[in-house]
Amino acid sequence: DADVTQTPRNRITKTGKRIMLECSQTKGHDRMYWYRQDPGLGLRLIYYSFDVKDINKGEISDGYSVSRQAQAKFSLSLESAIPNQTALYFCATSDFLGTQYFGPGTRLLVL
Amino acid sequence: DAKTTQPPSMDCAEGRAANLPCNHSTISGNEYVYWYRQIHSQGPQYIIHGLKNNETNEMASLIITEDRKSSTLILPHATLRDTAVYYCIVRPVGTNAGKSTFGDGTTLTVKP
Numbered sequence: 001d002a003d004v005t006q007t008p009r010n011r012i013t014k015t016g017k018r019i020m021l022e023c024s025q026t027k028g029h030d031r032m033y034w035y036r037q038d039p040g041l042g043l044r045l046i047y048y049s050f051d052v053k054d055i056n057k058g059e060i061s062d063g064y065s066v067s068r069q070a071q072a073k074f075s076l077s078l079e080s081a082i083p084n085q086t087a088l089y090f091c092a093t094s095d096f097l098g099t100q101y102f103g104p105g106t107r108l109l110v111l
Numbered sequence: 112d113a114k115t116t117q118p119p120s121m122d123c124a125e126g127r128a129a130n131l132p133c134n135h136s137t138i139s140g141n142e143y144v145y146w147y148r149q150i151h152s153q154g155p156q157y158i159i160h161g162l163k164n165n166e167t168n169e170m171a172s173l174i175i176t177e178d179r180k181s182s183t184l185i186l187p188h189a190t191l192r193d194t195a196v197y198y199c200i201v202r203p204v205g206t207n208a209g210k211s212t213f214g215d216g217t218t219l220t221v222k223p
Contacts, residue, residue, distance in 0.1 A: 004154070035213075037152075040215075041215055042198065042212070042213035042214050042215045042216055043155070043198075043212070043213040044212060044213075045211070045212055059212060088152060090154055090155070092154075092155075097204050098143070098145075098202055098203075098204050098211075099145070099157050099160065100147075100155075100157065101157065102154030102155045102156070103154050104153060104154050105152065105153065105154055
C-alpha cells in the first residue's frame with residue numbers, strides 16, 4: 001500500500017462549490033504539506049503542519065483552508081471554488097529531517 | 112530558503128551519464144541541497160540530498176562544490192525511464208523545512 005494517499009484522484013466541480021481534498025499517510029511523520037502545481041510549473045506551497053496543533057500558511061494560502069484531524073490526516077478545503085484553482089494538488093509528509101514523500105496527486109477542474 | 116537556478120531543459124543519450132547542474136549561490140551554512148524528480152505529473156520522488164560532502168545512493172550521485180554555491184546531480188547510466196523534471200531545492204534540515212518551494216526544475220529527456 002502507498003505511504004501517502006490522496007482522495008479523490010480526480011474531481012470536477014463548479015464555481016462556488018465547496019470541496020475537500022483528503023490526504024492520509026502511514027509513514028508516522030509529524031509534518032504534512034499541501035502543494036499546488038499548474039501546468040509546466042513547479043510546486044507551490046499552500047499550507048503546512050508540523051504537528052496536529054500546528055498550521056502554517058504557505059506562499060499561496062488565499063482561498064484555501066486546511067484541517068489536521070490527526071497525525072495521519074491532513075485535508076485541504078476550497079471554500080468557494082473558482083476556475084483559477086484548477087490545478088494538480090499534492091500532499092506530502094516529512095520527518096524532522098525534512099525529506100519529503102509525496103502522494104499521487106489530485107487533479108481538480110473547476111468549471 | 113536559498114533560491115536555486117536550473118537550466119529549463121537538457122537531453123541525454125540512453126546509457127550515458129546525465130549531469131544536471133544547479134546554482135545556489137546564496138545557500139546558508141545550515142542548508143542542505145535536495146534533489147527530487149517528477150515523472151509525468153506523478154508525485155515528486157526524493158532522489159538524494161547532501162550538505163557539503165559528495166553523496167551517492169542507488170539512484171544517483173550528488174557533487175557539491177567546495178564553496179557550496181553549486182551542485183550537480185549525476186545519473187550514471189540514464190535510461191528512458193529517467194525522463195522527468197528534476198528539482199533542486201535547498202533547505203535547512205529540521206526547522207522550517209515546510210517553507211521550501213520548488214522552482215520550475217530541469218526537464219531531462221533521455222533519448223534512445
